[in-house]
Amino acid sequence: MTRKRVAILISGRGSNMAALIEAAKANDYPAQIALVMSNRPEAAGLAHAREAGIATVTVDHTAFGKDRETFERALDALLAAHRIDLVCLAGFMRLLTPWFITRWSGRMLNIHPSLLPQFKGLHTHRRALAAGVKRHGATVHFVVPEMDSGPIVAQESIAVLAGDTEQTLAARVLEVEHRIYPRALRLAAEGRATLSSAENEQGVQ
Numbered sequence: 001m002t003r004k005r006v007a008i009l010i011s012g013r014g015s016n017m018a019a020l021i022e023a024a025k026a027n028d029y030p031a032q033i034a035l036v037m038s039n040r041p042e043a044a045g046l047a048h049a050r051e052a053g054i055a056t057v058t059v060d061h062t063a064f065g066k067d068r069e070t071f072e073r074a075l076d077a078l079l080a081a082h083r084i085d086l087v088c089l090a091g092f093m094r095l096l097t098p099w100f101i102t103r104w105s106g107r108m109l110n111i112h113p114s115l116l117p118q119f120k121g122l123h124t125h126r127r128a129l130a131a132g133v134k135r136h137g138a139t140v141h142f143v144v145p146e147m148d149s150g151p152i153v154a155q156e157s158i159a160v161l162a163g164d165t166e167q168t169l170a171a172r173v174l175e176v177e178h179r180i181y182p183r184a185l186r187l188a189a190e191g192r193a194t195l196s197s198a199e200n201e202q203g204v205q
């Protein structure tokens, strides 16, 4: 089995990154985490990745000012240098331009803490509570130019409980995230989820 070479892009804590690193330790996992890249030098996840023996690199977006494309060309050059097949966004807090997204089309996943298409964007737990939904959850999807909108690869829901706060709900959704991201990456790495197949299916429960 040739494992797909994966880069994980982070901006902070990196708990989804850690879940992917853990999953990729299994002998039969079809992907290896070859690179962790951050746009913030202080991202806590970088230390964890280094401890796990994974190559890390920071491309500080502030050095590029408003020039998103030059920032992304730097990311892209590093991905090429590390012979990356698949990119996983995991709490990466920069909007990517259509140029980069098109370049990685069908080869880039993102995790979002809601049952997409509900609650795109930020503060999903707060908004779910305010809307009074009965169920909430997380989604892994292929990245397309429109934010939080690509075809779904994996999605799992949990019940919203009476008395839930933004924090308690976020914690339970995070457990879901750590379960479904490794599952979704497996499907993508095995070629069982592709941009076009995911468009036609409901996602994996």
Ligand code: GRF
Binding pocket: 010, 012, 013, 014, 015, 016, 017, 090, 091, 092, 111, 112, 113, 177
């Ligand atoms: C997660 O909730 C993820 O869904 C969202 O940002 C958060 C990142 O958390 N996109 P972590 O850095 O993976 O711990």
